[in-house]
Amino acid sequence: MKTLNAAVHSGPRSTVGRLLALLISVLAALAVGGVLATPASAQLISNKCTYTNSQPTLQRGSSGTAVRQVQCELNYSMDNVEIAQDGSFGATTDSTVRRFQRCLGLPVDGIVGPNTWRQLNLWAWTGGLNC
Template sequence: MLVRHRVALASAAALGAVVLSVTPVAAHSAEPALSPVAASAVAPVPLVEPGAPAFCGYYDGSTTTRRGQSGAPVREVQCLINHWSGGQPLAVDGIFGARTESWVVHFQDLKGLRVDGIVGPQTWAALRAL
């Protein structure tokens, strides 16, 4: 009985390794399924008319935002950067850390703005003019 149990565990471990090796590919190639409750809690993103300022809905002001800060303004910056970038998206976690600062610097450089990693009035305007 002990041998059969060990064989079953070894088989389950091997099958688990196969599933885990395939799952990340499948997880990134399809839309996540939402439960009926979660689906109803997700608000649709409104379409923005060309020329209208872009907003993600976290914050609509233009307070200077920089590394070390957190909250709704930081979430708005992260979300707006994700909208224009084609690379690895930022986590919209509301924490202005090194990765967010790096993306802000990159964005400022591409837009010909002063490159300082701080989201001031000019950077806000450029982010919203997507």
């Protein structure tokens, strides 16, 4: 652990080291209990997506601010995704949710429930999911 701590707190790679340590601790928390507090309901994704911190179950046909939140988080989570944040869970949002779920090995049902929200919150915060 001293080697990891030294790498995290020194040199020009300290930011990368901190992010790596954070990712390792998040993955460890998921592996141990499966219950992971979203960063204060994603802390509204560090001011990236600020529509709502409500995380209801959503699916095709849903509408409103929580759908805008999903759309925003999908845009920040995945590379080469830019869907309209119009609050309407239509065909494009559905197919993007399914792609996100498939990429992460989640059940591919197009429903944004607790597990999909949890992963959206994580990936919207870290970004760079390429699938």
